[in-house]
């Protein structure tokens with residue numbers, strides 16, 4: 001028996017005496033169990049889909065009754081399924097941008113077994129209980145992985161928030177700047193104040209898109225509130241630096257200072273900054289945490305792997321808000337992220353998968369030909385092609401995050417450990433959305449959401465490996481290291497790289513609507 005076995009060995013277990021063997025056994029010389037790399041054998045109940053016991057050694061098939069399904073994946077790594085806590089699935093209402101079916105298949109392909117859907121870009125947005133119900137109806141029967149939902153904070157909906165918590169939303173998000181869609185308006189202090197009072201004692205998290213226009217500077221005006229180009233452009237509209245200059249780090253620091261100033265209204269309510277990009281905001285957040293403010297931040301795969309210096313003129317696939325910044329900023333984000341166990345402010349990494357139709361990305365013809373002419377491109381004004389201000393802001397990457405982080409992490413540090421990825425993308429994201437008892441870890445009692453990961457193999461991001469609806473992503477044609485060979489959801493193999501999806505059974509994702517019990 002292994003020294004850390006959590007239950008007695010099978011010879012003395014009931015498995016040998018049962019007539020039926022309702023278990024599946026997965027083993028490997030490498031698995032991340034409770035955050036640590038170890039050899040392991042996982043016993044999964046096929047009835048509950050949960051992990052019922054774990055041995056910190058590789059048991060043999062002969063240790064189990066003859067018909068027991070048993071796979072030894074050595075030396076591939078068994079990881080907990082990723083929890084992507086920031087995804088826009090856009091259905092209903094903008095299903096041509098993305099949908100539950102396509103978005104969750106892309107997730108499963110990349111080892112993401114839980115996604116949390118953002119409250120905006122679907123129509124209607126998730127800002128009332130009735131609207132949440134509409135979204136849930138649209139999602140039913142379409143999800144290949146488990147899906148949870150956030151609610152939105154918009155002007156005038158504070159009265160809905162407690163009811164949304166009871167309906168099982170995982171947290172709330174508001175914008176301090178134009179969201180890009182008119183049905184999800186930004187909030188001001190006058191809206192945030194009642195929202196914080198409503199949520200002060202609830203088991204939830206209040207999150208913000210933290211960009212805000214500081215009092216007038218040369219590069220800004222009221223027009224910027226509505227995503228129009230600022231009056232004082234620093235260069236041509238199709239040059240990335242022009243766009244980057246228009247959304248300086250001060251937008252993020254100003255917004256974060258504003259949020260932190262409101263924190264005393266609800267001292268117990270966890271606050272969270274979504275998609276932090278500017279390293280200049282880190283000292284502010286560190287200081288707040290030192291003073292006892294409950295605030296965390298996430299960053300995104302793209303801020304950790306792409307840099308402004310590498311964005312070609314007109315390549316609007318890179319447009320997102322806040323923007324991808326300079327290489328030095330990327331280095332700073334990595335440095336902070338690697339401090340996560342020592343109290344760093346960035347605890348999680350998410351995709352912020354926010355797609356649109358190719359037409360709305362307004363790609364110039366030379367970039368378009370690489371993947372065939374975008375349908376409906378003619379809808380986009382010819383003159384606006386390659387215009388970073390006119391193009392939709394959002395990056396498509398759901399399901400690519402694990403190899404993106406693995407590629408970049410190992411490039412930076414030969415000793416980079418997959419344990420870090422599991423902390424940032426599984427354990428901490430699960431905790432952020434109140435799923436830390438069932439998701440984000442391989443442990444007894446957890447859902448058997450398991451990724452079989454080949455950390456040596458590489459692949460090219462192309463049409464066949466981008467399963468989201470619109471094949472338009474800055475990662476296209478890039479070589480990534482690390483291949484998800486299989487994805488298991490609650491004890492069932494839902495995807496394998498060799499055989500594809502378990503189409504016969506159809507999508508088996510659950511909607512995660514049980515109200516959360518814990519704060520982040």
Ligand SMILES: [Zn+2]
Nearest residue numbers: 086118352354
């Ligand atoms: Zn987003």
